[in-house]
Amino acid sequence: MKKRAQNEQEAIQQMLLHMQVQVLEAEYTQCWPEWKEFDYTIDYNKLYWIVDGEGWLKIGDKELYPRPGQLILMPAGTKQSYSTISDRPFLKYWCHFTATVGDSEVFSWLDVPLVYDGLDPELMTGVFCELVQARHQKTVSSRLKEKSAVLDILSRILDRTTPAIHPDKTWEMQRLGIVQQYIQDHLHEEITLEQMAATIHLHPNYFIKYFKRHFGTTPQKYLSIKRMEQAKILLRTSTLSIKEIADATGFESANYFSKTFRQRVGYSPSEYRANM
Structure with missing residues (x-):
C-alpha cells in the first residue's frame, strides 16, 4: 500500500512536471441577471475568483453557493450548471484553460477540492488582474505572462491540498505503477x-x-x-x-x-x- 501511494505521488509529480498550460480566455465580468446554463460538459477547465455577489454552481453532483473570496475550480469533462439566484449576480474574475500531458487533461486525473477558502484576497485579485491584462495584450511576452499567472494560481491550489488520483483513474494508475516499479527495481x-x-x-x-x-x-x-x-x-x-x-x-x-x-x-x- 505504501509503495502504491509513493508510485501515485511520483506519477502526479511527473504529470505536473510535463504539464502544458494553454489559456483560452480570461476576463473580469459582472454577470448579467439572466446568467445561467444547465447540464453541459466542456473539454477545458475553469477558474472563478469571486469578488462580489452570489450565485449557484453545480459541478458533477456537488451544488455550490460560492462567496466572495473563494476560488472555484471546475475541471474539464465534468457536467456543470450555473445560475443567478438573486438581483446580486457574481462579480468575478474567470479563466478558461487547458492543462494537458500528452492527450490527457490533468484535472480529469487529479482528485482535488473544487472550492478554496482562506486565500489572500489582495494577492489573488492581483494575480487574476495580471492574468486578464496579459490575455488582452498581443505581445510575445504576454503569452508567457498569462501562463505564469495560471501556474501561480494552480500552485496555490496544490499548496492547500495533497492531490490524489481520481477514483475513476485508479485502475489506470495501478497499471502505470507496475511499470514504474519494474523500472525502479x-x-x-x-x-x-x-x-x-x-x-x-x-x-x-x-x-x-x-x-x-x-x-x-x-x-x-x-x-x-x-x-x-x-x-x-x-x-x-x-x-x-x-x-x-x-x-x-x-x-x-x-x-x-x-x-x-x-x-x-x-x-x-x-x-x-x-x-x-
Missing part, C-alpha cells in the same frame, strides 16, 4: 522497451504512445531520468565509487556514466559529490 540492469511493455501486456509500439500520453515523455527518456535521479542519490548519500554507482544505475561503464552525467547535470559525478 531493475535500474541496475539493461532494460529494453519490450521488457517494459511486457509488464502490462502491451505491444511495444502502442506502449510508447500509452506511456507518453500519461507521463508526457517516452519510456526511454523516463528511464534515463530515473537512472540520473538514483545516481544523484547515491553520490550524495553513499561512499560507493563512481564505477559502483555506474553499475548500480545500469550504465555500461564508468566513463559512459561520467560523460552522460556531465551532459545532463553540468558537473562530473566527482564534482557533484564534492559540492553536495
Whole structure:
C-alpha cells in the first residue's frame, strides 16, 4: 500500500512536471441577471475568483453557493450548471484553460477540492488582474505572462491540498505503477522497451504512445531520468565509487556514466559529490 501511494505521488509529480498550460480566455465580468446554463460538459477547465455577489454552481453532483473570496475550480469533462439566484449576480474574475500531458487533461486525473477558502484576497485579485491584462495584450511576452499567472494560481491550489488520483483513474494508475516499479527495481540492469511493455501486456509500439500520453515523455527518456535521479542519490548519500554507482544505475561503464552525467547535470559525478 505504501509503495502504491509513493508510485501515485511520483506519477502526479511527473504529470505536473510535463504539464502544458494553454489559456483560452480570461476576463473580469459582472454577470448579467439572466446568467445561467444547465447540464453541459466542456473539454477545458475553469477558474472563478469571486469578488462580489452570489450565485449557484453545480459541478458533477456537488451544488455550490460560492462567496466572495473563494476560488472555484471546475475541471474539464465534468457536467456543470450555473445560475443567478438573486438581483446580486457574481462579480468575478474567470479563466478558461487547458492543462494537458500528452492527450490527457490533468484535472480529469487529479482528485482535488473544487472550492478554496482562506486565500489572500489582495494577492489573488492581483494575480487574476495580471492574468486578464496579459490575455488582452498581443505581445510575445504576454503569452508567457498569462501562463505564469495560471501556474501561480494552480500552485496555490496544490499548496492547500495533497492531490490524489481520481477514483475513476485508479485502475489506470495501478497499471502505470507496475511499470514504474519494474523500472525502479531493475535500474541496475539493461532494460529494453519490450521488457517494459511486457509488464502490462502491451505491444511495444502502442506502449510508447500509452506511456507518453500519461507521463508526457517516452519510456526511454523516463528511464534515463530515473537512472540520473538514483545516481544523484547515491553520490550524495553513499561512499560507493563512481564505477559502483555506474553499475548500480545500469550504465555500461564508468566513463559512459561520467560523460552522460556531465551532459545532463553540468558537473562530473566527482564534482557533484564534492559540492553536495
